[in-house]
Amino acid sequence: MLILARKTGEALLVGDGVEIKVVEVSGDKVKLGISAPSDVKVIRKELVQTIEQNHQAAQMGVGLPAIRNLLGKLSE
Amino acid sequence: MLKIKTRDFGEIEVNEQEVIEFKEPIFGFKDQKKFVLLTEDSIGADFAWLQSLEDETLCFILVNPAIVSMEYQPVLPFNLEQTLGSGEKMLWLVVVLKETLESSTANLKSPIVINPITRLAVQVILDENYPVRYPLTGRKEGH
Numbered sequence: 001m002l003i004l005a006r007k008t009g010e011a012l013l014v015g016d017g018v019e020i021k022v023v024e025v026s027g028d029k030v031k032l033g034i035s036a037p038s039d040v041k042v043i044r045k046e047l048v049q050t051i052e053q054n055h056q057a058a059q060m061g062v063g064l065p066a067i068r069n070l071l072g073k074l075s076e
Numbered sequence: 077m078l079k080i081k082t083r084d085f086g087e088i089e090v091n092e093q094e095v096i097e098f099k100e101p102i103f104g105f106k107d108q109k110k111f112v113l114l115t116e117d118s119i120g121a122d123f124a125w126l127q128s129l130e131d132e133t134l135c136f137i138l139v140n141p142a143i144v145s146m147e148y149q150p151v152l153p154f155n156l157e158q159t160l161g162s163g164e165k166m167l168w169l170v171v172v173l174k175e176t177l178e179s180s181t182a183n184l185k186s187p188i189v190i191n192p193i194t195r196l197a198v199q200v201i202l203d204e205n206y207p208v209r210y211p212l213t214g215r216k217e218g219h
Contacts, residue, residue: 046201049208050186051104054199056172057136057183058105064084067137068116070177071123074143074212 081132084125085114095129096190099159102199103186108134111197113190124168126188136188138168144182144214150202152189161194170199171212181209 004012011021017037024031034042062070077089096111110129115121122143128134141148152165167189169182184206190197 044201046185046208047103050183050199050201053172053181053183053186053208054102054104054136054170057170058134062173067084067173068119070173070180071119071137071139073177074139075120075122 078129080112080127080129082114082125082127083133083135084127088114090114093195096126096195096197098197098199100198102136102188103201105134107131113138126168137171137173138188139171139182139212141167141169141182141184141187144169144210144212145184146215148184148206150184150187150204150206153200153203156189156198156200159198160189160191160196163191163193166190166192172209177213178211180212182212182214183208184210 006012006022008022008025011019013019017035018040019035021033021035022030023033036042078092078095079087079089081087090112094112096113098109098111101107101109105128108128108130111126112129114125114127115123116125122140124138126136126138150167156165167187169184169187172181172183174180185208186199186201188197188199
């Protein structure tokens with residue numbers, strides 16, 4: 001992983017046309033400004049992970065008896 | 077009463093007042109807004125089935141966070157009061173059930189928050205650093 005130090009107001013360029021600028025730093029929070037072409041998706045990692053988890057959670061195939069069995073074990 | 081088709085319990089009747097409306101869709105499921113929360117006596121009230129009314133095949137298993145982790149006391153986004161209405165909120169975790177309990181997980185980072193009075197709900201992504209995949213057996217293992 002490439003690690004760079006940046007100050008408020010400084011920016012990075014990623015590939016063609018993606019700019020990531022440090023807008024504000026306070027405590028453990030960094031505000032970033034991102035300019036990217038419209039075909040480049042910018043999305044928070046935890047949102048992608050949550051969507052993945054939700055899709056896995058909604059997948060059928062476990063079946064009610066197995067669900068009962070697993071959850072029953074947990075509540076023991 | 078409302079007759080609904082469910083994934084795990086066949087056709088059942090629920091009270092119309094029990095319907096929960098998601099003010100913002102569950103992440104990844106933008107076409108489903110109306111759900112009911114079902115529980116089963118044999119398993120108890122710490123687990124629930126969040127059953128879609130619009131798609132009978134869509135159902136999430138939810139768990140009471142207290143079952144999974146002793147230390148789970150997240151700070152909810154301040155604008156939730158506006159979105160869901162005032163009053164106490166119920167928190168549920170979305171469960172990913174696998175073949176075994178040990179490999180099953182719950183999402184601590186993105187709880188489902190329900191206002192039981194207004195029957196409004198959202199899934200939020202917390203600012204705090206909670207894991208998206210936390211072992212369901214976390215508390216049993218002493219975490």
